[in-house]
Amino acid sequence: MTKRAKKASKGRRGDYGHTPLTAEENLPWGGERLIVGTGAYGALPITPEVYRRAAERGIEVAAVPTEEALRLLADVDAKNLYAVIHITC
Numbered sequence: 001m002t003k004r005a006k007k008a009s010k011g012r013r014g015d016y017g018h019t020p021l022t023a024e025e026n027l028p029w030g031g032e033r034l035i036v037g038t039g040a041y042g043a044l045p046i047t048p049e050v051y052r053r054a055a056e057r058g059i060e061v062a063a064v065p066t067e068e069a070l071r072l073l074a075d076v077d078a079k080n081l082y083a084v085i086h087i088t089c
């Protein structure tokens with residue numbers, strides 16, 4: 001587990017009201033699904049570029065509130081676990 005490096009996305013905060021998850025970040029691409037925990041209230045925005053890059057790689061993006069994301073992760077074998085979890089709000 002590593003802390004999300006948001007520097008590449010900070011410039012887009014004004015567009016979304018929150019620092020969005022962008023394709024410019026070092027996302028954990030791999031496997032068939034990327035699980036994104038969007039915070040307790042689903043506040044983490046995800047840019048369209050993330051979905052486009054995932055589709056290019058044949059990866060499904062499961063963007064759900066963090067509590068639900070944690071339930072999804074419980075069913076994933078650790079070697080196939082690719083996730084970004086927003087935990088601050």
